[in-house]
Amino acid sequence: MPELPEVETVRIGLQKLLVHKTVQTVDFDWPKSFPNSKQQVDAFLLGATIIQVRRRAKVLLIDLSTNYSLVVHLKMTGQMVFRGEQYFGAGHPNDSLIGDLPDKSTRVTITFTDASKLFFNDQRKFGWMRLLPTAEIPNIDFMKKVGPEPLEPEFTKEVFVERLQRRKNTSIKAALLDQTVLAGIGNIYADESLFIAGIHPKSIVSAVPKKSLFLLHTAIVDVLKLSIEKGGSTDRNYVNAEGKKGSYISFAKVFRKENQPCPNACGGIIEKLRVAGRGTHVCVHCQKLYEKE
DNA sequence: CACTTGACCTGTCCGC
DNA sequence: TGCGGACAGGTCAAGT
Numbered sequence: 437m438p439e440l441p442e443v444e445t446v447r448i449g450l451q452k453l454l455v456h457k458t459v460q461t462v463d464f465d466w467p468k469s470f471p472n473s474k475q476q477v478d479a480f481l482l483g484a485t486i487i488q489v490r491r492r493a494k495v496l497l498i499d500l501s502t503n504y505s506l507v508v509h510l511k512m513t514g515q516m517v518f519r520g521e522q523y524f525g526a527g528h529p530n531d532s533l534i535g536d537l538p539d540k541s542t543r544v545t546i547t548f549t550d551a552s553k554l555f556f557n558d559q560r561k562f563g564w565m566r567l568l569p570t571a572e573i574p575n576i577d578f579m580k581k582v583g584p585e586p587l588e589p590e591f592t593k594e595v596f597v598e599r600l601q602r603r604k605n606t607s608i609k610a611a612l613l614d615q616t617v618l619a620g621i622g623n624i625y626a627d628e629s630l631f632i633a634g635i636h637p638k639s640i641v642s643a644v645p646k647k648s649l650f651l652l653h654t655a656i657v658d659v660l661k662l663s664i665e666k667g668g669s670t671d672r673n674y675v676n677a678e679g680k681k682g683s684y685i686s687f688a689k690v691f692r693k694e695n696q697p698c699p700n701a702c703g704g705i706i707e708k709l710r711v712a713g714r715g716t717h718v719c720v721h722c723q724k725l726y727e728k729e
Numbered sequence: 730c731a732c733t734t735g736a737c738c739t740g741t742c743c744g745c
Numbered sequence: 746t747g748c749g750g751a752c753a754g755g756t757c758a759a760g761t
Contacts, residue, residue, distance in 0.1 A: 437754070468737085494755075511755050513739080541739090560738045562755070578756085606732065615756080623754060672741090672753075713734070714754060 438510040440586070440620025441663035442674050442682065443494045446516050449677025450498065450554075451489040453518045457548040458485045459500075469543035469558060472567045480504040481546075481567055493582045493619035497573060505570045513541075513673045514556065514563030521551040534679050559673065583618040586656055591618065596653045600641050605728075608644060608652075609637035610712035621656065624669050624691045627717045629655040631690045636725035637711045637718055643726035662687065690717040698722060 438446070462477050464470040472481075484500035491497065496516065498506040508516065519537060522528060537555045538545050544556035544565055556565050573579060583599055584591045599618060603611040611617050612626040621629075630637050632655035635648055644652075668674060668682030671692065675681055685691070689699045694708035694717060704721035 439755090509755080511737095512753075558738095559740070560753090562738065603731080610732085613755085715752080 437512055437622065437624070437669070437671050437674055438514065439494060439622035439625055439669075441625070441660055441666075441684065442668035442676075443491055443496060443510065443620075444664050445668040445676050445682060446510075447489050447491040447496055450496070450516060450518065453677055454486045454489060454498070454554065456485060457550065457552065459483060459546055460549045461547045463538075463545040463547075464543065466543045466561065468564065469556065469561060470565050476567055481506075492579065492585070493615060494622070495578070497570075499570055503570050504567050505573060506565055507568050507573060507576075508556070508565045509563055510558070511560070511562035511564075513559040515541075515558065515673065515675050515679075516677055517555045517557060517675065517679045518677050519553050519555070519679075524551065524553070534675060578615075581616045583614075583616050585619050586621070586660055591653075591657075593650045593653045596656075597646060597649050600649065604640075604642040606641060607637060607711055608635055608639045608641050609714070609716060611641050612656075613712055613714070618656075620660070623714050623716075624671065624685075624688070625656070625659055625663070626714075627691050628659050628688060631717075631719065631723060632659065634723055636720065636723040637716050638709075639724070639726040640728045643728055645726070648724075648726075690719065693717060 459481055462481055480502045484502045487499040487501055489498050494509060496508040517537060541557040541559045542555050543558050546554040584595060600611055603614055603617060609626050612621045629652060633648060633652035635644060635652060663669060663684040666682060666684040666687060667676060669684040670681035671685060690706050693706045696706050698704040698706060698719040700722050702721045704719050706717055706719055709716045709718060
């Protein structure tokens with residue numbers, strides 16, 4: 437579930453908490469979550485100091501003084517949680533929403549020289565973290581294919597419409613979820629932005645009027661910005677770098693609102709359908725279905 | 730190439 | 746109460 441606003445919220449937190457910390461030890465035991473060898477970890481992670489934390493699409497990039505980076509994808513249930521020294525040892529506080537760490541979902545534990553720790557937790561093991569030379573990051577397949585950042589100036593209305601052409605015969609929802617069209621949209625913000633723009637998620641891209649695609653562009657930018665302000669959406673698992681939840685979900689208009697009245701007070705009820713293989717929330721009264729001619 | 734579906738996993742919830 | 750099955754949804758591989 438972490439999408440752009442959630443990953444950005446984690447990035448902001450980690451940037452504040454991790455920069456200048458030096459890695460002392462690393463514990464990991466699930467190769468799919470962290471595939472690097474012990475030799476690589478010894479050579480490029482132990483003793484490294486954290487320089488900065490970046491984000492591209494839904495991927496976190498933790499740059500190290502060794503010219504390597506930790507590249508992290510949270511997928512659905514991944515969490516990156518930092519705990520200061522005070523959370524460990526006798527009489528430690530336990531005010532967190534996710535309890536003591538490590539726990540049974542912990543895949544990687546990084547301990548810093550000041551006894552603070554960073555945990556990579558991932559219940560479903562879909563997420564991953566790997567150590568790569570910083571200079572090689574732009575060469576990995578995902579980075580070569582991924583579309584523009586929606587909150588950067590390069591993401592203009594014209595660029596959006598042009599990039600949608602690569603998926604013109606599919607549903608608008610499938611196109612929004614395609615990371616090569618634009619970066620960072622997932623199920624929550626696809627449903628929210630399509631509702632705001634008044635477009636039914638099953639609409640075929642080529643049939644949607646340009647004017648509506650322009651409205652959708654604005655809706656995407658607005659919704660992502662608002663969610664970052666609210667610290668992202670906690671639907672089930674998501675927490676920020678301090679283990680705390682985001683509050684955007686309480687501002688959501690249709691996501692997880694099935695069987696509730698439409699927020700536009702149109703008299704309709706939000707329905708839940710399946711589009712592009714995902715649970716999809718829609719007001720069929722307010723969202724127009726554009727079908728193939 | 731464009732598009733859709735299944736696999737990867739585990740925890741939760743629902744119906745019997 | 747236990748138990749099987751559906752569901753949650755990001756990305757990639759495989760299939761049409």
